[in-house]
Amino acid sequence: MQKNEIISINSSSDVVLVRQAVRQFAVELAFSLINQTKIVTGASELARNTLEHGGGGTVNIEALDRGTRRGLRLTFEDSGPGIPDIELALKDGFTTGNGLGMGLSGTKRLVNEFEIVSRVGEGTRITITKWK
Amino acid sequence: MERIAILQMGHFLLVTIQVDMHDHLAMTLQDDLTNRISKTSARGVLIDISALEIVDSFIGRILANIAKMSRILDAETVVVGMQPAVAITLVELGLSLKGIRTALNVEKGMALLRSSLGDSQGGSMDGDAEK
Amino acid sequence: MSLNGQSKIPQILKNHEAEVLADWLGEQMAAGIRKDLLKEIELREECREFLELFTDAIQQGNLTNIQSTEWRSVREMLTSVSRTRTQKGFTPTETANFVFSFKQPLFKRLRQELGQNGEALVEEILSASNLIDKLGLWTTEIYQKTREEVILRQQEELMELSTPVVKLWEGILALPIIGTLDSARTQIMMESLLEMIVQTGSQVAIIDITGVPTVDTLTAQHLLKTVTAARLMGADCIISGIRPQIAQTIVYLGVDLADITTKASLADAFVLALKRSGFAIARSKPTI
Numbered sequence: 001m002q003k004n005e006i007i008s009i010n011s012s013s014d015v016v017l018v019r020q021a022v023r024q025f026a027v028e029l030a031f032s033l034i035n036q037t038k039i040v041t042g043a044s045e046l047a048r049n050t051l052e053h054g055g056g057g058t059v060n061i062e063a064l065d066r067g068t069r070r071g072l073r074l075t076f077e078d079s080g081p082g083i084p085d086i087e088l089a090l091k092d093g094f095t096t097g098n099g100l101g102m103g104l105s106g107t108k109r110l111v112n113e114f115e116i117v118s119r120v121g122e123g124t125r126i127t128i129t130k131w132k
Numbered sequence: 133m134e135r136i137a138i139l140q141m142g143h144f145l146l147v148t149i150q151v152d153m154h155d156h157l158a159m160t161l162q163d164d165l166t167n168r169i170s171k172t173s174a175r176g177v178l179i180d181i182s183a184l185e186i187v188d189s190f191i192g193r194i195l196a197n198i199a200k201m202s203r204i205l206d207a208e209t210v211v212v213g214m215q216p217a218v219a220i221t222l223v224e225l226g227l228s229l230k231g232i233r234t235a236l237n238v239e240k241g242m243a244l245l246r247s248s249l250g251d252s253q254g255g256s257m258d259g260d261a262e263k
Numbered sequence: 264m265s266l267n268g269q270s271k272i273p274q275i276l277k278n279h280e281a282e283v284l285a286d287w288l289g290e291q292m293a294a295g296i297r298k299d300l301l302k303e304i305e306l307r308e309e310c311r312e313f314l315e316l317f318t319d320a321i322q323q324g325n326l327t328n329i330q331s332t333e334w335r336s337v338r339e340m341l342t343s344v345s346r347t348r349t350q351k352g353f354t355p356t357e358t359a360n361f362v363f364s365f366k367q368p369l370f371k372r373l374r375q376e377l378g379q380n381g382e383a384l385v386e387e388i389l390s391a392s393n394l395i396d397k398l399g400l401w402t403t404e405i406y407q408k409t410r411e412e413v414i415l416r417q418q419e420e421l422m423e424l425s426t427p428v429v430k431l432w433e434g435i436l437a438l439p440i441i442g443t444l445d446s447a448r449t450q451i452m453m454e455s456l457l458e459m460i461v462q463t464g465s466q467v468a469i470i471d472i473t474g475v476p477t478v479d480t481l482t483a484q485h486l487l488k489t490v491t492a493a494r495l496m497g498a499d500c501i502i503s504g505i506r507p508q509i510a511q512t513i514v515y516l517g518v519d520l521a522d523i524t525t526k527a528s529l530a531d532a533f534v535l536a537l538k539r540s541g542f543a544i545a546r547s548k549p550t551i
Contacts, residue, residue, distance in 0.1 A: 012155040019152060019186065034454060037186055037217040041225060044188040048155070092226055103189055106225035212497060216457030219492040234497035236464055241497070 004062040009050045009076075018047040018059055022074065025061055029070050031132055038110040039072055039130040045103045046076045046126055054078025054124055064129070071112075071131040079123035086116055136161045138168050144176040144245060145169065145207075146238070150183045158194045165198055169205045176245035177202050180238055182213025192227045199232045208248055210234065212241035271383070272369075272391060273322040275376050276314070284314055286368030294364060300351045309344055309361070316340050317365075326390045329397045341398060345405035349413075358406050362399040366392060426452040428459040435536045436465045437529065441474030449485035453492060460498045467536040468493055471529045473504030483518040490523050499539070501525070503532035 005025075007018055022043040026036040043059070050057040057078030064071040083089045092105045104126075108114040113129035134157060139146040145168055147161065165177065179195065181187065187195070199209040212235045214222075222229070235241035276283060287310055296306060316337045323333040330338075341362065348358045370388055377384040426448070431437045438456050442448075456468060470486065472478070478486075490500040503526040505513075513520060526532040537544060 016152050016154045023185070033217045034220055034450075037215075037221045038224065041186045041188050041221050044186060044190075045225075048188075048190060106189060106227070109224050109226065110221065214496045216454065216461060216492070216496065219457060219495040220453060220488075222495055223488045223492045228491045229495060234495055236460065236466065236497040240464070240466070 004060055006058055006060050008056070008058050009047050010056040012048075012051065015044060015047040015051060019044050021061055022072070025063055025072055026130075029063055029072060029132060031072070031130075035130060035132065039074075039128075042107040042110040042128055042130070043074055045107045046074070046128065049103055049126075050076045050078045050080075050124075053083075054080030056080075057123075069131055071129055073127065073129045075125065075127045077123065077125045082120040082122055082124055083116075083118040084120050086118060090116075135164065138164060140168075140172055140174070143174055143249070144178060144242065145172070145174045146178045146180065148180040148183070152185070153191065155190055158191055162194055162198055162201070166201050166205065169202055169207050174207050175249055177207055177209040178238060178241045178245070179209065179211045180213050180241075181211060181218075182215065182237070184215070184218065187214070187218050187222055189225065189227060192222065192229060195232060196229060208233065208245055210241040210244055213237055269324065270321070270326060270387060270390065271377060272326075272373070272387060273318060275372055276318045276321070276369075279372055280314065280318070283368050283372055284310055286371060287314070287365055290364050290367050291361070294360065297353060297357060300353060301348075313337070313340060313344075313362075313365075321394075326394050329394070329401060337398065338401060341402050342405050345402040346409050349406050349409040355403055355406050359399045359403050362395060362402055366395050369395075426455050428455050430459075430463055430465070431469070431533060432537065432540070432542070434463075434465045434467060434540050435533070436460065436463065436468040437471060437533075438468065439471040439474065439529070443477070444475060444482040444485055446481070446485065449482075449489065453485075453489045456489065457492060457496060460493060460496060465498060467499050467501065467539055469501045469503055469529065469532045469536060471504045471532070472502060472509070473506070473529065475504075475509075478509045478512055480516050480518060483513060483516065483520070487518075487520070487523070499524070501532040501535060503527070503529045 005021055007014065007021055009015065009018060019040050023036060023040050026039055031039070047059060050059070054076075055078060057076060057080070060075040060077075062073045062075075064073055090105050090108065104116075107128065111128040111130045113127070115127040116124070117126075118124040134151075136147060136149060136151070136153075136157065139148075145165065147165065149161075151157070153161075168174065169177065177198070179198070181195075184191075195211055199211075202209045210233045211229075214234065233244065235244050288307060291306065291310075292303070296303075320334050320337045325331050325333050328334075344361060345358055348361075369391055373384060373387050373391070377387060426438070426440070429437050429439075436456070436459055438452065440452065444452075456470075459465070460468060470489065472486075475482070486502065490502070493500050501524045502520075505525055505527065524535070526535060534544065
């Protein structure tokens, strides 16, 4: 199964759409309930990040099939202000917005792979992968 | 606009969250609930989240805020029915929601509210009796 | 591959099927088959079936690639042979020898038929040898795969067995942990404990670590996570069976268990759990 879906994130109801789409992918990949919940929660955090800090953007949801390993990869992209200090942004409790400061650091703990690329003034791309 | 219903049961308010909440809805709930507490002088708030499939840091913050605000308005908040997968994910996310009281279901949450209210009333009566 | 045209092997096998079969069986009997695990009649049937499928496959002319469709039935047959032998307790050598022992009778027949043509004989033997090696390795591969499957299944079973959640009383659960706590195990443990809390509506869970040999930072964190998750759902945890050296390690590691109720023994924890649930224990007869 190689498929993907791109959803744009421009309002808080889009965040709900992202959650639902990611859930559907995870169910199709037969993720356990715990892993479904983890990836959907991570998606929710990052989608809100994209909306609030990136001024909107897109997410690309991909189903991965590497032989015996199956997984789900989400790539969030925005062309917002970027993150000046990534290390600081990944610290527990660091917040600029309305959350509890657990968005980025917490999401990293929910997935198997976490990659963040950001340029000030150009935007941010965060990729997370959860293997089954 | 879509809203989450708040039911009144005696001294308690009961909120059952059954939709995939978007952020505005959660903010509206926070407003509505604090208004209702002060209008009804409710002593306790039960928030049933057994139908919620995820709790992320935003919803976590809303729940924590509701608990703090209602305490200022002299009402206890109990969050009930969190699913195991949601609880595991929240812990992994790094949120322990300290300061929020929890119970397994509405019934147990109600009992918890009654006993904590009963205790404080009982305490004051004992004090009166001593005088 | 082919030697100025077609290989002679298919024709030779067809013409001398019975003799080759008899030789092959003799070869295996002489080498000593495990009569305790396999009856001679079963072996004969397996050899006959292999020879038949092998002849069919080789006739298609592909002597190099056993992964091709022509060889599918041979592969499937060897897979099933290899699987049954693995389960019966044959060694990998014994299993692979089923195929390798086919070389002698085949080569003997080739020598008899092509003896006068040395060049052709060498080429035929080389290609047949190559082919049989591949088939032999295939049985070994299946052997190993079968073993891995068994190990994987046992691991899973062990995981489930090693995390039993028991109901001690109305509203009181216990999770006695035995052995080392790693991430995978804690995850399963956490899940089964939380599921049971929902199912039984229990408000107190006792996690007994008497059987846990050592506690490191990671283990302690896993325990903390379990307790926190249970609390989020509305259940309290008590950790019992903390041995003195584990208490020392926990303090040295700087792990904060201050928020968690701990008791020395499962019995103490149970009494506390009963008390919290509103029960009292009384002795109805004096101690004898």
